[in-house]
Amino acid sequence: MIEIIENTRKAVDLPLTSEEILQDYRIAYQSRQASLMGRKEVMGGKAKFGIFGDGKEIPQIALARSFQPGDFRSGYYRDQTLMLALGDYTLSEFFAQLYANPDVEKDPASAGRAMNAHFGTRLINENGSWKDQTVTKNTSSDVSPTASQMPRLVGLGYASRLYRELEELKGFSQFSNNGNEIAFGTIGNASSAEGMFWEAINAIGVLQSPVVMSIWDDEYGISVPNEYQLARESLAEMLSGFSRKPGETRGYDIYVVKAWDYPALLETYARATEIARRDHVPAIVHVIEVTQPQGHSTSGSHERYKSKERLQWEQEFDGLKKMREWMISSDVISEESLAKLEEEDRNSVEKIRDDSWEDLLRPIRAQVAEMSLVANPVIQKSAGSENLKKDLQKLQNKPIPSRRDIMTFLHNVLLETRGEQSPEREKLVAWRQSFNEENKNVYGSHLYCEGDASALSVAEVKAEFSETSKSMNGFEVLNSCFDEAMRRDPRIIAFGEDVGYLGDVNQGFKGLQAKFGELRVSDTGIRECTIMGQAIGMAVRGLRPIAEIQYLDYVLYGLQILSDDLACLHWRTKGGQKAPVIVRTRGHRLEGIWHAGSPMAAIIHLLRGMHVLVPRNMTQAAGFYNTLLQSEDPAIVVEVLNGYRMKEKKPDNLAEFTVPLGVPEILRPGKDVTIVTYGACCRIAEEAAQQLSKVDIDVEVIDVQSLLPFDLDGVILESLKKTNRIVFLDEDVPGGTTAYMMQEVLEGQKGYYHLDSEPRTLSAKPHRPAFGSDGDYWSKPNVEEVFETVYELMHEYDPLRYPLFLR
């Protein structure tokens, strides 16, 4: 059922005082002024780009009235008024982000790393520990790709259900007050055409999570009107299939309300949130008749694509204008007094704008001055000093100086004074280096967690075996590991396709749903993208999800959100937010195009900010899980598909042992050639090494096991120093992960100094893996190929001792 809420109520009939109504209006008005000024700042060259919330002010001040401490927002760039109304965001922050101020105090959402209007509150303390989320109004960190706020919303809402329904989570009071928290989503009408939107709406409905989803419908997506975006004219109508019928608990409550109708908006949000909070029934609020007075962004002007009639209608139905009229007709305030307040507010926003601009420039000017002091003596002495003096003066007088100007200037000074050695010049070189390092850190820090939360801080505990250690199937080792972990830590929640009742298709969680209950180990729909999002949202709210993608090939469905949201979360908030998600998947060595792929290069390159682990067997996998669960970095673990039924010895200290990240293992020592590989290829390399030993070639096989981070202590370099020959082996495409490993070793570790033969990569073919054993043989590297590659290297080195016999 869809409810259309309209309201002509006067102010006296509302549950708000005139002061409160006026306070709302003033926030909306100030926000509008900021949008107008923001656009001018971009047009005047002070900012690179601007996207603003004009036209969405009234629904957002109304929504903010129903947003309580502990609640979460997962929204997009139009929400500046909502953020201002919630109180933990200021206009100074608005301008700081617009100007890309890298000072985290000025732009706490992103420290100048995200473009403007990308909001986010700081959820963790400087030492990396969680803050109390129940006392703040929380915003998960925004991203630009349309609808990408949706997958995470699934988990933000679902966490409330878990905190309410799981007894063992009752003690985690800094994250929830009995699951009373609502996750508020916001999205534009056009972004609702994205698949992610529908997948998330469906998942939220299935999970019955307290989500209140607002759609700001201005009938356009940049220049493209709704008729090209949506199958029906009304989104609410399209969504009506999700609505619950009277008496039902499953399904959504759906409301339609106009963007300029303040009393109706207040009523809508009050009703939607009361039910969502109390009964965990999600709601969709389709806000129609939304305007966009300045057009989409500073990149264009909407006069190019909106008709005169539409533009005129937008002026007439401007929310601020309508609310203003309503306040005056309802005797909230007289027109005169309001005009006076508006002038005050406009002036105050102007002042904030100017102060924020100064805040940006002050430290840069100080750095120019400091640099000048160090550079001056060098310039004075230099033969080409006249030009350099002029350049310095230009820099000092530049109206908008930047730090890159300093670097460019110093580069020129050092170029012009090359060969003019002096202590002053040495000092300048040192100043430049330290300035460069400092700024690399300004923009590059916090890719991963730091301190105790870092997976690299977890101490290694070696696996212990004894005569009584049992030999069992690989999946049983994993199963015991998860059993122990879930018993130890009630925050661990496992889910994915077939993970619940079946215990996953390879039985890693077999029996654990029966033991820990349906909420701790659960089945999900086939929806990889929102399985990832669910994990992100839950982890942001303090839980420890282990989210499964059934097969490695299907990571592609979730890869975008892992890349755009999870992997860069800690970095893009400069340590303000984290999401300790563990993604579990399995792949490699099962025949067929969509079950045997190895898109590892895509994964390692798109997921910087996550750890990427490729254990060769289930014991190593268990050790990695133990390590990850003691840290808070997000990670993906790719288990080897054909390893579940192989016999392994279960370590006696299975619950405690850890495998350190970034430490390769030498599986077989050798002196002639080093083979660097991982995952299922380890067995192939070992078998080939065995054969090669018969022809007197002694191969060292190294299992990298951790692609990100990669060989932190240079184990591979040490091997190369001994063998002077190296082959990088895997089943990714040519130029994929083998090329990455080669770059790490030859360039990163300076391995090229130690090469006596050309370095070789041996990968799968560029096409997808074909079905069947023969298809597999001619698609992926095999023992014979590895043999031949290594043998050829040795032949080149000593043709008499190693004569070619295959060609």
Ligand SMILES: Cc1ncc(C[n+]2csc(CCOP(=O)(O)OP(=O)(O)O)c2C)c(N)n1
């Ligand atoms: C995946 C993706 N595709 C395209 C874009 C470029 N883009 C940014 S906003 C936008 C239109 C969004 O329109 P709508 O959802 O209606 O929100 P509005 O900006 O109108 O509030 C587009 C196409 C993007 N950010 N992400």
